[in-house]
Amino acid sequence: MLRNIIDITDLTVEEIDQLIATAEDILANPAKYQDACAHKQLATLFFEPSTRTRLSFESAMLALGGSVLGFSEAASSSTAKGETVGDTVHTVSCYADIIAMRHPKEGAPYAAAQFSEVPIINAGDGGHNHPTQTLTDLLTIHREKGRLDNFTIGFCGDLKFGRTVHSLVNALSRYENIRFVLISPAELKLPRYVKEEALKKRGIPYEQTESLEEVMPKLDILYMTRVQKERFFNEEDYLRLKDSYILTPEKLAEAKPDLSILHPLPRVNEISVAVDKDPRAAYWKQVKNGKFIRMALILKLLNIPTFS
Amino acid sequence: MLRNIIDITDLTVEEIDQLIATAEDILANPAKYQDACAHKQLATLFFEPSTRTRLSFESAMLALGGSVLGFSEAASSSTAKGETVGDTVHTVSCYADIIAMRHPKEGAPYAAAQFSEVPIINAGDGGHNHPTQTLTDLLTIHREKGRLDNFTIGFCGDLKFGRTVHSLVNALSRYENIRFVLISPAELKLPRYVKEEALKKRGIPYEQTESLEEVMPKLDILYMTRVQKERFFNEEDYLRLKDSYILTPEKLAEAKPDLSILHPLPRVNEISVAVDKDPRAAYWKQVKNGKFIRMALILKLLNIPTFS
């Protein structure tokens, strides 16, 4: 039963809940899982560099007792010799038991999966999907709040190009009684199609605002995003907007004492380093959670029994 | 007893047969070998990138329970600081138990081996040797045909620059009753010295032709090769010749039902993707075989007892 994870919606709500339960169990009892993937190999095929994601996958597999091989940028791959991405992935699927693949082109992991003899995990494809980031976000919310329903979440910054936001909005729209607050400059609002698909069609309430400070008091979760230079069409727009929504200790004065601050990282300066020491900052815990949810996902795709 | 594998002729026919027997045993009983190289380290020193070959070696070592270190392109190596390749290899031989080395310069692995304290496997040196590809080809023929003698094999495409062809012709010339059919445009014929050394001197029959379709019905094995752009002197010749010998389902209509199609990969378009589904296509099995014959070779060079 080969299963690929290309998009977060490839997983049902029940499967996500199961993955979160497994990740919680690994966090509680890491030793129980330390040889679970013995003699298994993960290949990380990164056609564009992403240290953070690649190392998270590799660390996850190693912590399961498995081993790792792969490449970290396209220059080292056979594609440079005229090979199709499908053939490269097919080849590696002859060696490894599971593949995590990142590619700058949208849809590349989906296309490549047709040629693979082993499960493929999409580790990010252009501005499109990045399902393990979304799983990381969900695990973090679950660990911080003890639940995945009944809260108010604010998304702040670049909501137009930030794929992690789109994906998390989509994923959360399947849970009960979540109120969405969308905080961005007019130029970087959540795209209409995301609002239509994820929110309007399901009758989920949401609010749009340009002011972070105004809505701060009502938030249970604040999801900050990086203003990614590479998504802008010109330097001028980037410079004008990038500092609009910087989170500082001052802005947090009016926030709830049990607010949880998330960020997919890397950050440039959208969260002041001074916030790192605030107990409400959850983004470094989020980094760690990313490793554990990936462990859970690898176990699931390799059909290795878990104990949760 | 240090032994390097620089050229396929460093191995006797008996040693090759033994390696094939070991590889077949690993394929049949992988669990028996999964800790055979525990506490051993393979270094992959790739002075030029080759994902396919590097990952095959790494996957092989990991599947034996060993571990892997190395680099995947010259830019990351000390050679950039003015060090000789000999000193780089000597250094790594102080850390690892065995080295697989690829280098763009012909003869570099042979020269480097003089400075190594551990066995060296040539993983390709320029247009020269690539003995583990040849071993892969031999294992594939053995698995497909059940023997390494008594068949008609056609080599098609670029027979002039394709080192894998030269090496396989050489290796097969040591077995009984093999008929060679050399299929190429006049510009890309098998070099005279290969024909002299491997075939004429031993009185082995061969046939040269420009037409793949004409000889197709008599072939037991068809070895296709990539027309490598980097081997051409000018763009025009490349464009004129590259499509001359493309294998399609139509051309296979006249082929034997038990033909085996091999290709060292990567391919550009010399085998149509539609052929992949033909049961006679053996080139993806060939990729897998490459891992297993490398496992056998690593075991041999590390003097680890096998059970075959």
Add this chain to the structure above:
Amino acid sequence: MLRNIIDITDLTVEEIDQLIATAEDILANPAKYQDACAHKQLATLFFEPSTRTRLSFESAMLALGGSVLGFSEAASSSTAKGETVGDTVHTVSCYADIIAMRHPKEGAPYAAAQFSEVPIINAGDGGHNHPTQTLTDLLTIHREKGRLDNFTIGFCGDLKFGRTVHSLVNALSRYENIRFVLISPAELKLPRYVKEEALKKRGIPYEQTESLEEVMPKLDILYMTRVQKERFFNEEDYLRLKDSYILTPEKLAEAKPDLSILHPLPRVNEISVAVDKDPRAAYWKQVKNGKFIRMALILKLLNIPTFS
């Protein structure tokens, strides 16, 4: 008890002696340590390439039964996306148990250590510190001479820019009765501040000379250094000076029979290859020692009990 090793002086003389004792024990009984770091992960974060040092760390961790992840050049790191080095290191410290970090900027590992949740080893920072090279040198002297005191050591070549020399002079100045002989062209003399700090303040005798041959007969240890092209301000000076202090079999004619020749490597041509066969050449043993002292250091920083 988190401990970082940024500078060799982060370690007391007693701690260095203990590390050397551990390394000697590992060399004598490697099997005793082969699973000591099972389930532990080392991250090698190399913001500039250094194959030799990176592979030494990786081989060390693998020989302890641990596993390895990381990157070998800055281009593959998130820093390219505007992330600070501190955030990159913090992130990786959420995955791995210990980090070896190399960076072209002086002080970067010290700064990064403030953000790490796990121990950091400085694997070289610009022209500044490289403590594991110094530990390697000390282990080599200890193995060659059986002691770390009471000898005459000559440092030859580029004493101005060679950080390994500065660091070793500093480290040795804490042991008894060592006589320093500083051999260099006037342009590349040991900097005044090193002489002040390490030697003059402690009343340690030293001698400066331009002639290697003149002082050769009195040396117990000769530490050769590479004339690093990248440290020179202009090509002309480099060409004039680089060959000044080349060690040849002829120059060794007047040396003691139990001289030990060290070199941090890589070398360009400052030691003739013909010297490699001289039993007094200790630099290839030094390469091996580098792996074993790093094993000892990893064990110490991970608080893993040793048997020495």
